[in-house]
Amino acid sequence: MTFRRYLVLGAVTLTSSCGDTFLSRGMKSLAPVPLTHPAALIHAIFSPWIAAGIVLLIGFFASYMASLSWADLTWVLPASSLGYVIMTLLARFWLHEHVSSSRWLGVLFITAGVGFVTRGPSYTDHAASHESPPHGTCNECHATAASEARAGVRS
Amino acid sequence: MTHIALATAATAGMIGSIVLTATAGDILTASAMRQVGDLDLVRARKGLVGAAAAVITNARFGLGVLCLALSFFALLFAFSHRDLSLIGPAATSLTFVTNALAAKFFLKENVDRRRWTAAIFVCIGVALLAY
Numbered sequence: 001m002t003f004r005r006y007l008v009l010g011a012v013t014l015t016s017s018c019g020d021t022f023l024s025r026g027m028k029s030l031a032p033v034p035l036t037h038p039a040a041l042i043h044a045i046f047s048p049w050i051a052a053g054i055v056l057l058i059g060f061f062a063s064y065m066a067s068l069s070w071a072d073l074t075w076v077l078p079a080s081s082l083g084y085v086i087m088t089l090l091a092r093f094w095l096h097e098h099v100s101s102s103r104w105l106g107v108l109f110i111t112a113g114v115g116f117v118t119r120g121p122s123y124t125d126h127a128a129s130h131e132s133p134p135h136g137t138c139n140e141c142h143a144t145a146a147s148e149a150r151a152g153v154r155s
Numbered sequence: 156m157t158h159i160a161l162a163t164a165a166t167a168g169m170i171g172s173i174v175l176t177a178t179a180g181d182i183l184t185a186s187a188m189r190q191v192g193d194l195d196l197v198r199a200r201k202g203l204v205g206a207a208a209a210v211i212t213n214a215r216f217g218l219g220v221l222c223l224a225l226s227f228f229a230l231l232f233a234f235s236h237r238d239l240s241l242i243g244p245a246a247t248s249l250t251f252v253t254n255a256l257a258a259k260f261f262l263k264e265n266v267d268r269r270r271w272t273a274a275i276f277v278c279i280g281v282a283l284l285a286y
């Protein structure tokens with residue numbers, strides 16, 4: 001993993017959490033949209049907060065796709081779930097929502113999960129996994145070395 | 156079948172359809188990005204427009220986006236019948252586990268103990284966000 005790739009992962013995390021928070025902020029500033037009048041949602045798109053939220057979510061999709069081009073899905077999803085933590089912090093301190101103690105516990109679990117996954121290899125190198133690992137090394141270490149070598153070649 | 160059992164089955168069906176379509180969408184888009192290759196390299200070779208075209212014209216990407224769109228509408232449908240605090244965390248946390256299973260079997264990803272632990276921790280964390 002290079003610094004640039006951590007930046008892309010940071011963009012995935014920040015754009016998803018800020019995008020969702022902007023959408024929530026925008027929808028709360030409008031009158032409730034009844035299910036019988038879905039066309040009212042079209043007007044909502046032009047509200048500044050919602051428009052900004054949509055732009056951020058487009059940025060999220062682009063950076064998420066970029067990250068999937070060099071990392072495994074089972075690495076990107078937990079690693080970018082730090083967005084739930086940021087969203088909870090934004091909800092608490094910006095939108096002044098009540099955040100219960102079990103939600104804070106949920107935030108702790110997510111943070112621990114992110115910590116676990118980001119310490120491991122980010123990519124399954126199928127070419128390397130067909131070769132037998134060198135003597136004295138474990139499969140996981142071999143995958144890490146292959147992944148780092150790959151990142152080094154590409155960066 | 157009692158009314159409660161029917162309602163429970165309907166809720167499970169709604170959550171199941173969200174999870175199924177979201178997982179299919181995630182796996183198909185991830186598979187598409189594997190086919191396209193590292194976007195940094197593709198962009199260096201073909202430029203930004205060329206890289207975007209390589210992604211958009213990929214059939215798996217199109218199918219994946221279709222599945223994600225279906226998942227979004229399934230989510231909206233579920234929100235109109237059940238509470239956000241039930242559907243949101245249940246669907247999101249279950250999708251973490253089904254994605255790990257599907258990535259192992261379809262994408263042949265190396266889902267080691269560390270990744271399983273992370274997926275389960277995030278799954279529990281997201282479920283706790285509902286309370």
